[in-house]
Amino acid sequence: MAAPSDNSNPDHPPGKFSETEKYPLPNQGHLNVHDPNIVQYDSSFYLFQGGIQVLIFKSSSLSGPWTKIGTVLDGPTVIEKQNQTRPWAPTTVEWNGQFYCFYTVSEEGIRNSAIGVASTDSIDSGSWTDHGGLVYTEKGHLSHVWPYTVSNAIDASFIKDQQTGQPYLQYGSYWHGIFQVPLAEDLLSVKDPEHPDAKNLVFLPEEKSKPDEGSFMSYQEPYYYLWFSHGKCCHFGNGFPAMGKEYSIRVGRSKDVRGPFVDHQGKQLTEGGGTIVYDSNHGVVYAPGGLGVLPANSTHPEILYYHYRMTAT
Template sequence: MGKSKTFSVLIFTLFITFSAGNPALASNWSLTGDTLIHDPSIIKEGNTWYTFGTGLVGENGIRVLRSENGNEWNKAPNVFPTSPSWWKDYIPYHESNQWAPDISYYNGRYWMYYSVSSFGSNTSLIGLLSTTSITSGQWRDDGLVIRSTTANNYNAIDGDLVIDKDGNPWLSFGSFWSGIKLTRLDENTMKPTGSIYSIASRPNNNGAVEAPNIIFRNGYYYLFVSFDNCCQGVNSTYKMAVGRSTSIAGPYYDKNGMNRMNGGGTIFDAGNDRWKGPGHSDILNNNIIVRHAYDALANGSPNLLINDLNWDSQGWPTY
């Protein structure tokens, strides 16, 4: 069951053009306008596309891009131009910009999970907004979803909603520390109602594993993660890996049969000469994938990449 999602930032506005062509047919979609973004999440409401991403450093809130055709993008007003006061009850010294929003449509509402934290800390929280119409710009503050402190062995950021094969909502999350976690959500409150499962880590907790994104297709749950070093422009070593499981709570295995809890993961995208450090993906309807990467032709500016997501004869994703 694919979920409906959104595009989930840093330095200055950049105008880029990829190879021309119809988005439905092109490998790299042809993008123009403002495509500056980190941690994109994508959704389509009616004929309008939205991307939500981590806010620019030094600004308030969550960055929003909008498009009428999926190709030409423009900046839209930020979400959270003013921070809710309750955040400081949990994170007294949080960043002014919020991180890694995730947007999905479920049970008649759009649900947006977002992260509040400070760099290098696991004193963090995932909060929730919802609305019946993104275009309205009217969001309901649904408050705290889950938090972490220095007493926890995980980091409550990078939340990602997944709907299982039976229609039940779950939330995956995590960055560094002991890796990627998963918890069942109440379908009315969209907040945790059960245990926290561990589903992916790095060997000996060495380095980042973060930005989980789970989809269900043809009997398998596919777990995409990003690992290594993000946010260093052309020096970023970020890359994406994937594994799959017949159960949403795992275990997840890569193509070679290695368990994701033992550091397994089949590389999906490690970048190229132009696009460095791709990662923090989001998938729409099991056939469109978005992520950010750093443009070597533009001083390492972080930008939105969109591709058609394809599937090979063994059921593994390609692009």
């Protein structure tokens, strides 16, 4: 299931858009959104969209139609950083009878970022409480603590250790890649915040540019799967990168939630590994990424969803 981004109909420079048929064309979600996040609850699907106050849409089908039902925030986030009214990349989870939405406060190309969290008792109520920041990088509370000194606090995702029940937050983009930190039981802070038991999960040690971001973790016994976006995501107004340098969806797996994660060739993701699962294709789908995975249930198998840029309509 895929959602086209809202910057469609680019010119077609030769040799930039892959015509491969190796990957299937996506099933359309019929909603233009960057970094979609989808939760299934009580036979309905809820889609969370970054932007003004974090929009929430609801549908009975992944194909839509989607109805806007509210926003996560009532106004600017309480996190005192730039871009307070337009949080990015939300990830919402159900935990102990409540819903928690992790969101990013940042601007493109900087590391002065934060990941915040809001919660509600009812996903349909339209009433959320903004609890503020969990992780700050460059500036803010405990930003002097490693790994916040080398990472970028954007693109949060969530996973629970299947054996211990311990909740974890994944985050990160460029700089030193993707990290994982354990969360407190109430999900409102990092566990032992001054001494976080952090793990670096994805890194490109040999490359000057390190375009790994947008991680998501899923579980299918006996493996945890770490999905992420690699490459240039957007802002192609000044030209398109060489073919293959745009976003693609990659993955590694591990039997331990803490890693190390390896690709299908056994290369660790911290050494630049990552199996390409989905890439630009058919001359139509460009730069797929910003992904998530809906777990399997009685009505459908696991579903990979993502955004992409349409090269034709």
